Amino acid sequence: MAAGHRAIVRDRMYLRQVPRPRVFRDRSNPLEDLREEEIFARYRFRPDTIYFIVDLCQAAARDTGRCFAIPLVLCVLSYLRFLATGAFQLTVGDTVNLSQPTVNRVCRQVGQVISALADRYICFPSGDRVRQVKQQFGAMAGFSNVVGVIDCTHVSIKKPSSNPEDYIGSIIEITNIKLCIFQAVCDASYRITSAVVMWPGRTHDARIWRQCALRRRFEDGDMQGFLLADSGYACTRYMLTPYMNPVGEAQARYNGALCRTRVTVKQTFGILKQRFQVFRRKLNCSPERACMHIRNCITLHNLAIDRRDIVAVDPIDPNDYHGVDVGDNMDGKAAREYVTRMYFER
Structure with a gap:
């Protein structure tokens, strides 16, 4: 038996030493x-x-x-x-x-x-570009001073070697699929102006925003204008969210305008996933490599938008926002009430 085994090993070693002809494809x-x-x-x-x-x-x-x-x-x-x-x-x-x-x-x-090249193509608007974004959102939303809409989406990835339980779905997931989540802010032309791609799937949207560098710029007053979000985020002086229980026609009109505008980020995710089917399948690589691929897809998406190389996307229901109350602050409520009175009371 041992002799036969040695003969098999010897034959395999011989085959490895035989040079294979080079193939020019x-x-x-x-x-x-x-x-x-x-x-x-x-x-x-x-x-x-x-x-x-x-x-x-x-x-x-x-x-x-x-x-x-x-x-x-x-x-x-x-x-x-x-x-x-x-x-x-x-x-x-x-x-x-x-x-x-x-x-x-x-x-x-x-x-x-x-x-x-990511920082060249994924950058928050400044200068004249801010005025253009506000004008585009003004025509869409019915109220001015909006500089972006924000949301998160999930991507399926390979089971990571460390802390895999953090990647098992989120509060709304019922499967055992390993996910990572990325947050994006987009403008009215579906261009992603800010992206955070480093969080596991269990992370809540509000926590990602609390750790985001863009949030610190808004908090410090470096950025002027409103971001539109769903109720998975807290309403603040610079981030407008829907009324959970709208009272009166003005608040209902505000909710409708916000949701019709906020659907832009959902459509952006749809365009991204329609162009790059890698989002619809499992990224069979490490979380670090998966983050690189996701960020590269965003970079190429923005590059394509700049070059008018676009893909079509199916329409999305604008009235889909989370029913989760993450807690609003007084400044946020005051800003929302001001916008409601200024633009939606007749």
Whole structure:
């Protein structure tokens, strides 16, 4: 028995030592072979936007010192294909004739380069842009001085190695799916102007906001204007939430206007998940790597908005807000009452 086992091990070692013939795969550029509609269906971006992303990712290109080095455009297409489908790396590699380890490497490299661009594309409006945002929300909401709408959404991820119980759903979840949660603030053009992507799924929306750097800017008076939120957040002097039990027509009209405007952030999440199917599947990686992918999706989403490369999204019911009272403060109630009297009393 021992002799037979040694013979099997010896045969396997011999097979490992036999050099395999090198295979040169056809790595033609899919952007040159497919129609624009086919490219968009596979990568969720138009060809000119993809080439723009390739130009941004020039830092990911490196001289390997070998023949048939992988073109940067294929590296970018591999990463976009992964984000667009959420497929296994082996499946992504088959579409561009790359091996799974190569896809893993190029996705990491391109992902790190795009991550370094995040602060350029995810930034809260300032200067003239603030006035434009307020005007857009004013036409939509019926009251002025709104600079953004805020909400959170969940993303399914691989079970983390530390504190996995924190990622088991939230108060409203009944499944055992591991989740992380990210908070976003968006403007009227569905552009995400602030994103926090570092919290496990059990975390409440209000706690994420309390720890947010943007909140400190509002508290310190650096930011002027209102954020619109659902009742999962506390009503403050700079954050308006719905009345839990509206009394009178003015409060009802205020609730209706706020909810019709706040649906913008829900539509933004819908656009994000429609473009990047990786949000609808489980991110089979560490929480740190998952956060990088989520933030990169937001960066690419904003880049696409800037370039008018958009996707359609189904309409969403505007009257969906949490029935959770997290406690309002007196300044917040006074600000809400002022807005109600100023804009919704007839």
